[in-house]
Amino acid sequence: MYCGNCFRDNALVAALRLQGHDTVMVPLYLPLTLDEASTRGQTPTFYGGLNVFFDQKSSWYRHAPQWLRKVFDAPSVLKFVAGKAAKTRAGDVGELTISMLEGEHGNQARDLDELVSWLKHLPKPDAVFLSNALLVGFARRLRETLGTRVITFLQSEESFLDAMPEPWKSRAWSTLAQRAADVDGWISPSKYFAQRMGERLALPSNKVQVVPNGISLDGYSLLPARGAKRAGDPLTLGFFARMCSEKGLDTVVAAFIELRRRGRVPHLKLKIGGGCGPGDEAFVEEQRQALSSAGVMGDVSFHPNVSREEKVEFYASCDVLSVPAKMSEAFGLYVIESLAAGTPLVQPNAVTYPELLADTGGGVISGPNTAEALAAALEPLLLEPARLRELGDRGRESVFARYSDVVMARHMVTATRKVLEASGAAAESPTTQLAG
Numbered sequence: 001m002y003c004g005n006c007f008r009d010n011a012l013v014a015a016l017r018l019q020g021h022d023t024v025m026v027p028l029y030l031p032l033t034l035d036e037a038s039t040r041g042q043t044p045t046f047y048g049g050l051n052v053f054f055d056q057k058s059s060w061y062r063h064a065p066q067w068l069r070k071v072f073d074a075p076s077v078l079k080f081v082a083g084k085a086a087k088t089r090a091g092d093v094g095e096l097t098i099s100m101l102e103g104e105h106g107n108q109a110r111d112l113d114e115l116v117s118w119l120k121h122l123p124k125p126d127a128v129f130l131s132n133a134l135l136v137g138f139a140r141r142l143r144e145t146l147g148t149r150v151i152t153f154l155q156s157e158e159s160f161l162d163a164m165p166e167p168w169k170s171r172a173w174s175t176l177a178q179r180a181a182d183v184d185g186w187i188s189p190s191k192y193f194a195q196r197m198g199e200r201l202a203l204p205s206n207k208v209q210v211v212p213n214g215i216s217l218d219g220y221s222l223l224p225a226r227g228a229k230r231a232g233d234p235l236t237l238g239f240f241a242r243m244c245s246e247k248g249l250d251t252v253v254a255a256f257i258e259l260r261r262r263g264r265v266p267h268l269k270l271k272i273g274g275g276c277g278p279g280d281e282a283f284v285e286e287q288r289q290a291l292s293s294a295g296v297m298g299d300v301s302f303h304p305n306v307s308r309e310e311k312v313e314f315y316a317s318c319d320v321l322s323v324p325a326k327m328s329e330a331f332g333l334y335v336i337e338s339l340a341a342g343t344p345l346v347q348p349n350a351v352t353y354p355e356l357l358a359d360t361g362g363g364v365i366s367g368p369n370t371a372e373a374l375a376a377a378l379e380p381l382l383l384e385p386a387r388l389r390e391l392g393d394r395g396r397e398s399v400f401a402r403y404s405d406v407v408m409a410r411h412m413v414t415a416t417r418k419v420l421e422a423s424g425a426a427a428e429s430p431t432t433q434l435a436g
Helices: 004-018 049-057 066-073 075-084 094-101 109-120 133-146 157-162 168-182 191-201 249-262 278-293 308-317 333-340 353-360 371-382 385-402 405-422
Strands: 023-026 127-130 149-153 185-188 208-210 236-240 269-274 300-304 345-347 363-365 432-435
Touching: 004 023, 004 405, 049 066, 049 075, 049 094, 049 109, 066 075, 094 133, 094 168, 109 133, 127 133, 127 405, 133 149, 133 157, 133 168, 149 405, 157 168, 157 191, 168 191, 185 191, 185 405, 191 208, 236 249, 236 308, 236 333, 249 269, 249 278, 249 371, 269 308, 278 300, 308 333, 333 345, 333 353, 333 385, 345 353, 345 371, 353 363, 353 385, 363 371, 363 385, 371 385
Parallel strands: 023 432, 127 149, 127 432, 149 185, 185 208, 236 269, 269 300, 345 363
Antiparallel strands: none
């Protein structure tokens, strides 16, 4: 399965290195699954997924011989597991999440010792970045042992924690709030999510900075200019995200069926792309059945788990995109990816979407997150292709100016320096390390 956090971390590390910063990427759980060149180099994977699971389930295994743990941490084993793994469901891992948040007091304390021991042999970093707030259990040991500052990204943790059943949900939020005191600074990709998590974790406002996510523009910059379309020409609606209900695929499918039923855009096609793991296949089949029952399956195509080049081509082949996620998105990387290809979006009036579309000028807010509202917002745009091009061109210009990996890295260095200065440990050229 692809991981949005991993895409962001990988792009950030690559851009920081190009700007002269000494940066190390430390993967956790499973090998990184990316659609572009990895920046991890020869760095081993820590907190191997199997060892983390066995540590949680067995007190004996927490003291197992090191050779056995190395067997389960072997790259070939982890790669095999990654290929079979489904997306983690919050309801299945409540106890494990709390244990991870407890850090040195959790069942994975041995994994933390191994990570810190490895980091101690590297040059002392100016800052260690944790790729999401669920890793704050690392912060205390990292600060005490390495004498460094810890900065944590905020990245859609809210939906994951809120999906847990009680009592795990309340315990996880409480533990996270307590451990938040161990963190020197927080980076949110949007103002919306900074406010949300700031309120829920009672974070001091002076410790939370907003640095929007950015993407590598490789490939996007080579896309040819789009030809003008006229009313009545065939058009394509796109969806690109993980193929699940949480990302709103069923909403897009229902809106497409409604648009075809109305008949005002008779040649409209639907392209569905993005990650599709074993746990998503049953849901995707339900959407296929709904499309078949409506008699429109012949105008729909599915593109699961594509390469980066195929992803860029996918976005460029769509006239408009929608990913009406039902979860609390911290950012929505697909928004700037789509706009980088010149494809505008129609998004619900929720989470970060109003903020992103207002800043980029690359789309329209549909109102409530329903299929009916989405269809109602899409139809007038589809009937006016010139308007779609205007929105797409404006959004593309904004992304190239403000949402590249280069711009993200520059802002991240500025944010890092603010954290270091606040702690009296300013550095000329911050050395950063990412655990993600």
